[in-house]
Amino acid sequence: MSTPDDRLDVIAIAPHPDDLEITCGGTLAKLVRQGYRVGILDLTNGEPTPRGTPEIRQAEAEAARVALGVPVRINLGLPNRVLMDCPEHRFAIATILRRFRPNVIIGIAGRTPAASPDHHQAHLLIEASRFYSQLTKWDDRFAGTAPYRVPFLVYAPFPFDAEVRHWHGTFVIDISDTFDLKMRAIACYHSQFDEKPLERIGHVVGGNNIAQGGRCGFAYGEMFAMPHPVGASDLMSLVCGAKAATGAPVPLPGQPPPPME
Numbered sequence: 459m460s461t462p463d464d465r466l467d468v469i470a471i472a473p474h475p476d477d478l479e480i481t482c483g484g485t486l487a488k489l490v491r492q493g494y495r496v497g498i499l500d501l502t503n504g505e506p507t508p509r510g511t512p513e514i515r516q517a518e519a520e521a522a523r524v525a526l527g528v529p530v531r532i533n534l535g536l537p538n539r540v541l542m543d544c545p546e547h548r549f550a551i552a553t554i555l556r557r558f559r560p561n562v563i564i565g566i567a568g569r570t571p572a573a574s575p576d577h578h579q580a581h582l583l584i585e586a587s588r589f590y591s592q593l594t595k596w597d598d599r600f601a602g603t604a605p606y607r608v609p610f611l612v613y614a615p616f617p618f619d620a621e622v623r624h625w626h627g628t629f630v631i632d633i634s635d636t637f638d639l640k641m642r643a644i645a646c647y648h649s650q651f652d653e654k655p656l657e658r659i660g661h662v663v664g665g666n667n668i669a670q671g672g673r674c675g676f677a678y679g680e681m682f683a684m685p686h687p688v689g690a691s692d693l694m695s696l697v698c699g700a701k702a703a704t705g706a707p708v709p710l711p712g713q714p715p716p717p718m719e
């Protein structure tokens with residue numbers, strides 16, 4: 459059963475240890491720095507892989523958790539490689555949501571034909587589990603936890619999604635001050651990324667974060683999406699979160715250039 463201490467502001471969910479570090483590690487580290495209580499839910503242990511073992515992956519995930527400063531990391535122990543959107547897996551994830559009662563889910567999103575099909579299944583599972591977590595009269599399927607409705611769902615899209623998605627709302631978080639922590643966390647996964655692959659993933663992830671951040675005038679950024687338009691009560695704080703409207707601003711005569719960190 460839950461206790462008041464279990465409550466999280468944000469729970470980030472992905473099928474494999476390292477998915478969240480790659481897609482939104484900078485934002486998770488930043489949320490922690492900003493004082494929010496953040497948890498990571500890995501659906502599987504990511505094994506088997508050619509050079510990993512369950513013990514190695516657990517140690518790597520723990521080192522990455524420490525690098526990001528995230529206080530809570532749970533592995534749900536669902537099956538890797540054959541992860542499927544099915545009722546039992548929805549019950550298991552919804553039980554975690556009912557226990558930790560987060561305000562926001564950050565969920566992995568996208569269909570990755572050149573990578574694991576678990577990613578797409580996790581996307582489906584996260585949406586379904588969020589719905590299931592609020593259901594009444596089924597407490598026995600959720601380990602006796604009480605129904606809980608998670609107010610907000612945010613997608614952390616894979617940068618190599620097969621789909622061109624017309625999201626209702628997207629936004630970019632400035633991770634210029636936590637990008638180094640993100641890369642340090644990714645480097646914890648030695649069994650997945652040794653020297654050459656780490657260089658390659660750093661190149662791809664860094665380039666992606668530079669491109670996404672650059673759209674909003676940040677040195678590095680992570681793009682997120684929502685299943686509905688982004689709402690705000692204050693137009694100025696929403697719009698002025700970005701530093702510049704253009705990626706390569708031209709200084710005007712007599713005026714300093716727009717800031718770019």
Ligand SMILES: [Zn+2]
Pocket residue numbers: 473474477574577
């Ligand atoms: Zn993955």
